[in-house]
Amino acid sequence: MTTATNAAPLMQATSLSRHFGGLAAVDQVSVVLQAGEVHAVIGTNGAGKSTLINMLSGEIEASGGAIMLRGADITGWSQARRARAGVGRTYQRTTIFPKFSLLENCRLAAQAAVQRPWSLWQAATSCRQSLDRAWEALEAAGLQESAHKIAGAISHGQQRQLEIAMCLATSPAVLLLDEPLAGMGAEETDRMLSMLERLKQAHAILLVEHDMDAVFRVADRITVMVNGQVIASDLPDNIRTSAAVKTAYLGESHAEKASHA
Numbered sequence: 001m002t003t004a005t006n007a008a009p010l011m012q013a014t015s016l017s018r019h020f021g022g023l024a025a026v027d028q029v030s031v032v033l034q035a036g037e038v039h040a041v042i043g044t045n046g047a048g049k050s051t052l053i054n055m056l057s058g059e060i061e062a063s064g065g066a067i068m069l070r071g072a073d074i075t076g077w078s079q080a081r082r083a084r085a086g087v088g089r090t091y092q093r094t095t096i097f098p099k100f101s102l103l104e105n106c107r108l109a110a111q112a113a114v115q116r117p118w119s120l121w122q123a124a125t126s127c128r129q130s131l132d133r134a135w136e137a138l139e140a141a142g143l144q145e146s147a148h149k150i151a152g153a154i155s156h157g158q159q160r161q162l163e164i165a166m167c168l169a170t171s172p173a174v175l176l177l178d179e180p181l182a183g184m185g186a187e188e189t190d191r192m193l194s195m196l197e198r199l200k201q202a203h204a205i206l207l208v209e210h211d212m213d214a215v216f217r218v219a220d221r222i223t224v225m226v227n228g229q230v231i232a233s234d235l236p237d238n239i240r241t242s243a244a245v246k247t248a249y250l251g252e253s254h255a256e257k258a259s260h261a
């Protein structure tokens with residue numbers, strides 16, 4: 001499963017920090033995201049995982065450190081500029097428009113990604129492009145057969161898939177996924193993991209997730225955060241057997257299970 005390469009990283013954060021008053025929510029964290037890989041970031045509640053994603057996506061500013069995308073320093077870029085450059089993200093909470101169809105949700109996401117206030121004359125062309133992108137995104141997410149269903153009426157698992165489809169409609173190269181498996185049953189989880197396996201062929205994926213079994217099934221690399229700091233970043237097999245990780249996070253039961261696998 002592991003596809004570790006020496007290729008130049010698509011996205012890279014170096015010594016990234018974020019302080020909230022006296023709290024170092026993220027403290028000198030470095031991560032590398034490669035095309036073709038799922039890089040999982042795990043950690044206890046409040047470890048700083050969402051704050052890390054928020055800094056990478058540009059939603060909040062970093063207090064220190066640097067973020068590079070394809071070798072360009074994007075640390076000071078706005079979220080909109082990063083999104084146009086290929087940084088896509090999903091949220092812990094659902095962000096779909098429940099009364100619209102799946103296709104309309106994706107078309108709106110695609111349209112929002114290309115919209116420029118000074119290019120209204122391009123509206124017809126960009127509408128057509130947005131529709132094409134919406135269909136491509138639904139297909140990539142395995143939802144094309146449900147395209148005309150109302151988003152509020154599909155299952156929770158499909159809604160999480162739709163969120164990824166909406167992100168794909170913005171043509172991202174990097175996918176920052178914040179707990180995409182939350183609240184999913186076993187079958188929905190399987191479907192989502194298969195989708196991530198497919199999507200990583202053409203994207204760099206950062207996956208924040210609490211479901212450890214799922215993480216170990218899909219991740220090519222795992223970074224473990226505790227209290228804002230990285231305590232380990234390695235291949236999954238090394239994370240499984242790391243004494244520091246066992247003590248700080250995974251707990252003996254998972255470690256025992258892993259050692260018998």
Ligand SMILES: Nc1ncnc2c1ncn2[C@@H]1O[C@H](COP(=O)(O)OP(=O)(O)OP(=O)(O)O)[C@@H](O)[C@H]1O
Binds near residue numbers: 025046048049050
């Ligand atoms: N806007 C904010 N203002 C103040 N403190 C914040 C803010 N956002 C996050 N924090 C704090 O920063 C720390 C890290 O939070 P963060 O949400 O990044 O953790 P997390 O690892 O994503 O947690 P979870 O797994 O529960 O989602 C927490 O102590 C949180 O309370």
